[in-house]
Amino acid sequence: GENVEQHPSTLSVQEGDSAVIKCTYSDSASNYFPWYKQELGKRPQLIIDIRSNVGEKKDQRIAVTLNKTAKHFSLHITETQPEDSAVYFCAASTYTTSGTYKYIFGTGTRLKVLA
């Protein structure tokens, strides 16, 4: 079945450094790739997304890149701050035979930003 691999599982960076989280998906028909941030005890929240007709998208300190050929997409956080500490999930969305969309999530990356 479809799957999404996410690496690394944990990542520690010094405040101000950059962090990169990488995901690989298996279903070449996937066409939408959201990233969710889950802070401790809180709900997963969408932080950025990218569609398959775009190679890169940026929102302030956060950017996502997509390589459709390689089926890779990555989250880049620059100038990290302690409040960026959280678990980050990537997902790939695929159109199903039942006529709907389904998210396949990665296993999550626990990011720690050290002050």
Place this chain on the structure above:
Amino acid sequence: EAGVTQFPSHSVIEKGQTVTLRCDPISGHDNLYWYRRVMGKEIKFLLHFVKESKQDESGMPNNRFLAERTGGTYSTLKVQPAELEDSGVYFCASSHGLAGNQETQYFGPGTRLLVL
């Protein structure tokens, strides 16, 4: 706008007991999804409602799990009888449902279920 809400936030039950989780989606959202995350693993899809209809229940683990969405508003997920491996965080998410569009799913805070 109120977000997706879930009840209870935590539930601790013994093996063999029954538990019912509830999800209230964002008002007006036709799509409602249930997911589960077991410790350290991915957020795994369980099923998808469009209004009151089950569109995709391919992720439901077995027949001990029953989801309903009567009237197309809130949804319940019942586990009966619960087993140890059912422990995890159960998330609900909703999206508006504009036909043909891939939309953002908004997540609830989750219900942390522990089966002893």
